[in-house]
Amino acid sequence: MPDNVLQLAAQFRKALERQDAAALNRLINAYGGLYNRLQDKIELLSRDIAEQEPTRGQLVQMQRYKELLAQTAKELRSFQTFTKFEIDSQATASIARGIGDSGRLMQVSAEASGVSATFNRLPINAIKSALGFLQEDGPLFKRLEQLAPVTAQYISDQLVSSIGLGYNPKKTARLITDALGSGLTDALRMTRTVQLYSYREAARANYVANDDVIDGWVWSADLSGDPCPSCVAQHGSIHPLDEPLNDHHNGRCAAIPLVKGGSNPVKETGQDWFDNLSEAEQKAIMGQGRLEAYKAGKFEFGALSGVRDDEVYGPMRVAASLKELV
Numbered sequence: 001m002p003d004n005v006l007q008l009a010a011q012f013r014k015a016l017e018r019q020d021a022a023a024l025n026r027l028i029n030a031y032g033g034l035y036n037r038l039q040d041k042i043e044l045l046s047r048d049i050a051e052q053e054p055t056r057g058q059l060v061q062m063q064r065y066k067e068l069l070a071q072t073a074k075e076l077r078s079f080q081t082f083t084k085f086e087i088d089s090q091a092t093a094s095i096a097r098g099i100g101d102s103g104r105l106m107q108v109s110a111e112a113s114g115v116s117a118t119f120n121r122l123p124i125n126a127i128k129s130a131l132g133f134l135q136e137d138g139p140l141f142k143r144l145e146q147l148a149p150v151t152a153q154y155i156s157d158q159l160v161s162s163i164g165l166g167y168n169p170k171k172t173a174r175l176i177t178d179a180l181g182s183g184l185t186d187a188l189r190m191t192r193t194v195q196l197y198s199y200r201e202a203a204r205a206n207y208v209a210n211d212d213v214i215d216g217w218v219w220s221a222d223l224s225g226d227p228c229p230s231c232v233a234q235h236g237s238i239h240p241l242d243e244p245l246n247d248h249h250n251g252r253c254a255a256i257p258l259v260k261g262g263s264n265p266v267k268e269t270g271q272d273w274f275d276n277l278s279e280a281e282q283k284a285i286m287g288q289g290r291l292e293a294y295k296a297g298k299f300e301f302g303a304l305s306g307v308r309d310d311e312v313y314g315p316m317r318v319a320a321s322l323k324e325l326v
Contacts, residue, residue: 019097034078083187091194216241232274
C-alpha cells in the first residue's frame, strides 16, 4: 500500500508539471513577441555599426543605440508586468492543487496505516496570505522589479563591450539576442520556482493543520527524471512538520505525509538507489570528481545536500561542490 502513496504523488507531480509547462509556454510566447518587436531596431543598429565602425564613446551617442535601449526597456517593463500576473495566478492555482493533492495523500497514507480519520482542509487565501514570499512588498516581487532594468543594462553592457573587443556586427547582434535571453531565463526560473514552492508549502500547511494524525513528512525526489545529487541525498529522509521542503530553484521534489505510527513510504533511500546504478549513471548524476571522492570514502553521501541562502526563500538545498565536500 505505501507504494500506492508514492505512485499517487508521482501522478500529482505530472499534473503539476503540465500546469507548469502551460505557464512557461505563455511566458515564452510573450517573450517571442517582445523579441520580434525589437528585431528591426537590432538590425538597424547592426547596420549602422557596420557602416560607421564607432568607438564605444561614439556608440552610446548613436541614435539607433538610444532607440534600441529605450524600446527594450519599454518592452521589458511590459513583460515584467505580464510575468507578475503569471506568478500570482500560478501561485494561487498551485496552492489550490497542493491543498487538494495533500488531502488525498493524507487519506491514502492513513488508510495504508489502518487509521480512520477526517482531515481538515485549509482555505486558499489563508495559505497565500501566510506565504511571505508572495506578499506584494516581499522579496520575490522586489526581485521581479529588477528584471527589466537589469536585463536592459546587461544588453547595454554587452553592446559596449562588443565594440571595445572589435566584434563584427553579426556577432554583436547575436550578443544582443543572448543578453535578451537572460531576461526570459530569469522569468521562467522565478515563475516555476514560485509555483513549485507554493504547492509544497500548501501541502505542508495542510499537514500541520492535521497534526493530530500526521507526524511529519518524507522527502521524495523524482528519481525517474534528472535528479541532482542533493535531491538524491534527501530522498527518503524524514522531516518534522515545521520544516519546509526547501528544494533548489526549479526543484521537483515532493513531501509525502507520514502518519503517526506509520512506516516510511520510501523503502529505498536515495543512497541505496544511487549505489545500485551503473558507474556511467552515477557519473552523470554526481560528476567524475565527486564520484571518485565518494568511492574513496572522502565524504558521507548525505553531505551532497548543501545549503545556500536565497533572498526570497531563505535556505535552499543545493548540490554541494567537490571543494565543499573534501
